[in-house]
Amino acid sequence: MSLRLEQVTKRFGSITAVDGVTLHIPEGEMFGLLGANGAGKTTTFRMILGLLTPTEGTITWNNEPIRYDQSHLIGYLPEERGLYPKLKVKEQLIYLARLRGMKKPAIMKEMMDWLERFKVPDYVDKRVEELSKGNQQKIQFIAAVLHRPKLLILDEPFSGLDPVNVELLKEAVIDLKRNGTTIVFSSHRMEHVEELCEHLCIMHRGKPVVSGALKEIKRSFGKKNVVIHADFSLEELSRFPGVLKAKQTAEGIHLQIEHEDVSQRILAHIANKGFIRKFALEEPSLNDIFIEKVGAVYE
Amino acid sequence: MNKFWIVLWHTYITKLKSKSFLVITVIVGLLTFGVTNLNHIIDFFTKDEKKVVGVIDETGALYEPLQAQLAKNKEEKIELKLFQGTKEEAKRQVKREKWDAFLTISYDDKQLPKAAYYANTIADSATARTLEQALQQLKTALATAKIGLTPEQVKQLYEPVAFQKIALEKSAKTEEELQQARGLVYAIVFAMYMFVLMYGSMIASEVATEKSSRVMEILISSVSPVQQMFGKILGVALLSLTQFAFLFAIGFSSLKSNGYKLFHILGMEQIPAKTLVYAVIFFLLGYLLYATLFATLGSMVSRLEDVQLVVTPVTLLVLASFFIAMFGLDSPQSPVITVTSFIPFFAPLIMFLRIGMLNIADWEVAVSIALLIGTIIFVAFVGAKIYRGGVLMYGKGASWKDMRKALELTKK
Numbered sequence: 279m280s281l282r283l284e285q286v287t288k289r290f291g292s293i294t295a296v297d298g299v300t301l302h303i304p305e306g307e308m309f310g311l312l313g314a315n316g317a318g319k320t321t322t323f324r325m326i327l328g329l330l331t332p333t334e335g336t337i338t339w340n341n342e343p344i345r346y347d348q349s350h351l352i353g354y355l356p357e358e359r360g361l362y363p364k365l366k367v368k369e370q371l372i373y374l375a376r377l378r379g380m381k382k383p384a385i386m387k388e389m390m391d392w393l394e395r396f397k398v399p400d401y402v403d404k405r406v407e408e409l410s411k412g413n414q415q416k417i418q419f420i421a422a423v424l425h426r427p428k429l430l431i432l433d434e435p436f437s438g439l440d441p442v443n444v445e446l447l448k449e450a451v452i453d454l455k456r457n458g459t460t461i462v463f464s465s466h467r468m469e470h471v472e473e474l475c476e477h478l479c480i481m482h483r484g485k486p487v488v489s490g491a492l493k494e495i496k497r498s499f500g501k502k503n504v505v506i507h508a509d510f511s512l513e514e515l516s517r518f519p520g521v522l523k524a525k526q527t528a529e530g531i532h533l534q535i536e537h538e539d540v541s542q543r544i545l546a547h548i549a550n551k552g553f554i555r556k557f558a559l560e561e562p563s564l565n566d567i568f569i570e571k572v573g574a575v576y577e
Numbered sequence: 578m579n580k581f582w583i584v585l586w587h588t589y590i591t592k593l594k595s596k597s598f599l600v601i602t603v604i605v606g607l608l609t610f611g612v613t614n615l616n617h618i619i620d621f622f623t624k625d626e627k628k629v630v631g632v633i634d635e636t637g638a639l640y641e642p643l644q645a646q647l648a649k650n651k652e653e654k655i656e657l658k659l660f661q662g663t664k665e666e667a668k669r670q671v672k673r674e675k676w677d678a679f680l681t682i683s684y685d686d687k688q689l690p691k692a693a694y695y696a697n698t699i700a701d702s703a704t705a706r707t708l709e710q711a712l713q714q715l716k717t718a719l720a721t722a723k724i725g726l727t728p729e730q731v732k733q734l735y736e737p738v739a740f741q742k743i744a745l746e747k748s749a750k751t752e753e754e755l756q757q758a759r760g761l762v763y764a765i766v767f768a769m770y771m772f773v774l775m776y777g778s779m780i781a782s783e784v785a786t787e788k789s790s791r792v793m794e795i796l797i798s799s800v801s802p803v804q805q806m807f808g809k810i811l812g813v814a815l816l817s818l819t820q821f822a823f824l825f826a827i828g829f830s831s832l833k834s835n836g837y838k839l840f841h842i843l844g845m846e847q848i849p850a851k852t853l854v855y856a857v858i859f860f861l862l863g864y865l866l867y868a869t870l871f872a873t874l875g876s877m878v879s880r881l882e883d884v885q886l887v888v889t890p891v892t893l894l895v896l897a898s899f900f901i902a903m904f905g906l907d908s909p910q911s912p913v914i915t916v917t918s919f920i921p922f923f924a925p926l927i928m929f930l931r932i933g934m935l936n937i938a939d940w941e942v943a944v945s946i947a948l949l950i951g952t953i954i955f956v957a958f959v960g961a962k963i964y965r966g967g968v969l970m971y972g973k974g975a976s977w978k979d980m981r982k983a984l985e986l987t988k989k
Contacts, residue, residue: 356798
């Protein structure tokens with residue numbers, strides 16, 4: 279039950295929106311698709327769902343292309359949120375879940391469970407246009423997962439939510455994964471991907487720039503971060519050999535170094551200069567990698 | 578349940594429950610009831626109100642015949658009162674509203690009656706007209722009696738000329754049949770026209786609403802665009818049938834209780850079964866063709882405000898075929914009618930008109946229906962493709978270029 283994209287390319291006239299993307303997403307995996315606006319994430323999703331046909335390459339799930347007769351196995355939260363404004367939450371969810379092959383009694387039960395989980399059970403008889411944006415988004419999320427899909431595609435699921443609701447949604451996503459749902463989601467918020475995904479792909483202008491397991495990506499990146507808090511001036515360290523970037527902070531300095539060995543030389547260099555409050559060698563953040571990779575392609 | 582039926586049912590039920598639909602149905606229902614009971618309503622307000630008209634008969638001989646003439650005309654709403662006083666006194670009676678009006682009758686220089694009618698206002702023309710008519714009849718009788726004509730001769734004079742139209746072609750319809758056919762064809766052509774315009778634009782705005790609220794992307798990831806489009810088209814058709822049935826039931830039952838013969842008025846007493854069958858066939862095919870066009874166009878716009886703009890060409894097509902049909906009612910054999918009856922966009926109205934009014938060969942009907950069905954399949958095929966691409970496109974307005982872009986979206 280895995281999702282495979284093989285050399286998928288999509289062209290709109292002269293524009294190449296997605297260029298040679300190959301992804302293997304095993305069953306039960308949470309996969310993150312990262313990219314700036316216009317990187318080709320939504321187009322990739324639309325191709326996975328069969329809304330668009332790839333110009334080249336193949337997309338298969340369980341070794342078969344995704345068709346409408348499998349739509350009950352698939353859940354989709356589009357980036358552009360939208361529900362029927364005039365319909366009640368209940369009517370809305372019943373209609374959408376029935377289109378995904380669910381029966382009404384089962385829908386009613388699952389729906390109440392989800393509404394309670396998201397702390398909005400009173401909204402069941404409210405019209406969607408009466409709800410706040412954040413609550414509409416919760417309803418939309420419920421619509422995507424109500425029928426217990428095997429493959430769940432979430433396009434920017436956390437955008438526009440307050441931190442409390444982001445947590446609520448994140449927990450729900452983690453639970454779904456624990457129950458064996460294969461989840462693909464896109465985001466331009468690195469920390470969400472870092473927190474949730476084992477595997478990811480960074481896209482830039484339609485091309486996959488980095489792809490693989492999160493740990494692998496971080497290790498092979500090579501560069502590390504050093505955080506130093508000290509009572510004396512650390513300004514001279516920005517010119518230390520092996521230091522790539524330096525950023526002064528209120529308490530000290532953040533450095534990016536080309537290899538972890540550099541950190542030891544820095545430590546030796548400053549050891550006798552005064553009181554050192556903190557000296558930490560850190561893994562690069564996904565944000566660093568993203569900026570580096572995307573920036574590098576830019577130049 | 579098949580997803581097509583889910584879409585159909587959902588479209589039907591949500592529209593049926595919507596306030597605007599209920600309000601419109603109730604209003605039109607009341608209007609239907611009102612129009613079909615117009616005579617009752619008028620009677621209700623004017624029931625016991627007899628108009629009292631004073632009469633100053635200067636001739637001294639015409640009051641009795643006038644009253645007799647009114648009675649002969651079965652006029653019960655006017656009560657005449659012979660008055661012996663002067664005009665001034667009579668005027669006072671009217672001003673004090675004892676009478677509604679008064680009439681002075683005298684002879685002119687040819688010894689024929691003439692009259693003057695006095696009332697506070699002459700807005701109520703019905704009373705004056707009734708009196709004028711009765712006096713006219715009286716005058717005719719007097720004048721003809723003067724030149725010595727018998728009532729027999731007078732009758733002959735006024736009898737309309739006998740004028741009969743006879744078709745030489747054996748299969749051609751008789752005048753009576755044509756008259757009947759004209760009534761029926763007019764009713765059905767008008768119904769088709771209303772039906773297509775009302776419900777066609779309902780479909781277009783329905784699609785545009787789903788697009789503008791962005792719920793469309795979830796929908797097309799669950800149901801294929803073809804199923805969705807036709808589920809919607811037939812859901813709206815079902816809705817319209819419900820509305821029609823409701824209005825027809827009101828109109829029919831109130832006309833029946835009124836003693837009108839609706840079928841007689843429309844010339845539907847002896848409609849050939851063939852005509853009715855063709856009416857249903859062309860009605861359905863016409864609706865399918867236009868509804869598919871409307872749905873396709875609705876998928877092109879992203880805002881509800883743009884719907885009217887984008888469906889205008891199709892609306893004009895419907896209008897054009899309506900006017901051609903109106904023209905064809907008077908001259909069904911015109912070449913314009915013959916040609917347009919084969920053009921699919923006009924065929925539903927025009928070919929049906931020809932079937933109803935002329936006696937045309939079966940092959941002609943078959944060709945027209947085949948062309949129509951072919952066009953529907955083509956429009957549905959292209960429409961579903963445009964729909965599939967169109968619902969993913971957001972932008973301002975819609976143009977032919979956008980339509981091509983939408984088609985390209987569904988390609989590789």
